[in-house]
Amino acid sequence: MGRPPCCDKSNVKRGLWTPEEDAKILAYVVNHGTGNWTLVPKKAGLNRCGKSCRLRWTNYLRPDLKHDGFTPQEEELIINLHGAIGSRWSIIAKRLPGRTDNDVKNYWNTKLRKKLMKMGIDPVTHKPVSQVLSDLGSISGLPNTTTNQISTVEHTQEGQVPSWEHHIPYQVIINSENIQSHVLSEAASSTSSSSSSNITQLGSPQSYSCQTPQAQIAPPCSSFDWSEFLQSDSFNWSLNPSSGIIQSEAELSNNAKSNGNDMQGGASEGSGSGAVACGASMEYQINKQCEAHSFVDGILDRDSEIRAAFPELLDASFDC
DNA sequence: AATATCCGCAACCGCTCCGAC
DNA sequence: CGTCGGAGCGGTTGCGGATAT
Numbered sequence: 001m002g003r004p005p006c007c008d009k010s011n012v013k014r015g016l017w018t019p020e021e022d023a024k025i026l027a028y029v030v031n032h033g034t035g036n037w038t039l040v041p042k043k044a045g046l047n048r049c050g051k052s053c054r055l056r057w058t059n060y061l062r063p064d065l066k067h068d069g070f071t072p073q074e075e076e077l078i079i080n081l082h083g084a085i086g087s088r089w090s091i092i093a094k095r096l097p098g099r100t101d102n103d104v105k106n107y108w109n110t111k112l113r114k115k116l117m118k119m120g121i122d123p124v125t126h127k128p129v130s131q132v133l134s135d136l137g138s139i140s141g142l143p144n145t146t147t148n149q150i151s152t153v154e155h156t157q158e159g160q161v162p163s164w165e166h167h168i169p170y171q172v173i174i175n176s177e178n179i180q181s182h183v184l185s186e187a188a189s190s191t192s193s194s195s196s197s198n199i200t201q202l203g204s205p206q207s208y209s210c211q212t213p214q215a216q217i218a219p220p221c222s223s224f225d226w227s228e229f230l231q232s233d234s235f236n237w238s239l240n241p242s243s244g245i246i247q248s249e250a251e252l253s254n255n256a257k258s259n260g261n262d263m264q265g266g267a268s269e270g271s272g273s274g275a276v277a278c279g280a281s282m283e284y285q286i287n288k289q290c291e292a293h294s295f296v297d298g299i300l301d302r303d304s305e306i307r308a309a310f311p312e313l314l315d316a317s318f319d320c
Numbered sequence: 321a322a323t324a325t326c327c328g329c330a331a332c333c334g335c336t337c338c339g340a341c
Numbered sequence: 342c343g344t345c346g347g348a349g350c351g352g353t354t355g356c357g358g359a360t361a362t
Contacts, residue, residue, distance in 0.1 A: 016330075016356080038347065054348075055331065090350060101350070102330075109352095110328055 013047045017056055021046055025057055059102045066098030070107055078104060079112060083126040 028044035034057065038050035046053065059065075070078075074096055081092045087108075089101035096104065113123040122132045 014332075036347075049332090051333095051348085052331075058349090059330075087351070105351070106329055 012049045022061060025053055026061055029057060059100050064098055075112065078108060
C-alpha cells in the first residue's frame with residue numbers, strides 16, 4: 001500500500017496560476033507567513049494542492065527572487081558547482097542570491113548543458129567528450145586509451161611531468177576533484193577510528209597549482225553532507241550580489257570590512273601570497289591562478305594537446 | 321500566411337528526509 | 342523503535358511563445 005496523495009487531485013485546480021490566485025497566496029503569506037502549506041489553500045481560499053502553493057511561492061512569488069537572465073558570473077558559478085557536486089540544485093541555488101533551484105535546474109537543462117556539449121565537454125563529467133569516450137573504451141575492455149597511455153608515459157618517464165600538466169587551467173575538474181579530495185581528506189582525518197580508508201590523498205598543497213588532478217578519486221562517503229560542506233569554511237565560493245564576482249566568503253567579508261580602503265587591484269585580487277591553504281581558499285587560489293583562461297578553453301586546450309600527443313590512441317579506441 | 325518544429329519555463333510527480341508522536 | 346505526515350528535492354512533462362520552413 002502506497003502513501004495516500006497529499007490532496008484530492010481530482011478536486012483541485014492544476015496548471016498555470018492566475019493573477020488572482022497569486023494575489024491570494026501573497027496576501028496569505030503577508031498576513032500569516034509561510035507555515036503549514038497543507039493548510040494554506042483552505043485558509044487562503046484557493047482550490048489548489050498545498051504542495052502546489054508552496055511551489056508557486058518558492059519558485060515565483062517570493063519577493064527576493066530575480067526574474068532577469070543569468071549573468072556570465074552566475075553561469076560560471078553554476079558550471080563550477082555542478083562540476084563539483086553534480087545536480088544538487090538546491091545547494092547550488094543557495095549560492096546564487098535570488099535564484100531558485102528550479103531556475104538553476106532549468107537554466108542548466110536548457111542552456112548550459114547544450115553549451116558545454118557544443119564545446120565538446122561532457123556535461124555530466126565535465127571532461128572532454130573524447131576523454132569520456134576513451135574512458136568508456138577502457139572500461140569496456142577496449143585497447144588502452146588516452147588516459148591509460150598517459151599514465152604509462154608518466155611512469156616510464158619517471159620524475160618528468162608531461163608539459164600540459166604544468167599550466168593547463170582545467171578549472172572544472174580541478175575544482176570538482178580537489179573538492180572531493182578535500183572532503184575525503186577531511187572525512188578521513190575527522191574519523192580517527194577509521195584507518196581503513198580507501199581515500200586517495202593528494203599531494204602537498206603546492207602540487208595543486210593548475211595541475212591536472214589525480215585520475216582516481218574515490219567517491220564521497222555516503223554519510224557526507226554536501227550542504228554542510230558548502231556552508232562550512234571549507235567551501236566558500238559565492239556570488240557577490242553587488243559586484244557580480246565569484247568570491248570566497250572570506251573575501252566577501254573582507255571587502256565589506258575594507259570598504260573605502262585601498263582595493264589593491266580590485267575585488268578578485270586578494271592576498272598575492274604564493275602560499276595556498278587547504279580547502280576553499282585553495283580552490284579559490286586555483287581559480288585565480290587559472291583565470292587567464294576560461295575553464296572551457298582549458299578543457300579544450302588539454303584535449304587538443306592530448307590528441308596532438310597521442311593521435312593514434314583515440315582512433316584505436318573506436319576500432320570495435 | 322499557415323504549419324511545423326524548437327525552446328524555455330512553470331508546474332507536476334514521485335521520492336526521500338526528518339521531526340513529532 | 343516504528344509510524345505518520347509535512348517539507349523539500351530532483352527529474353520530467355506539457356504549455357505557450359518564438360523561430361524556421
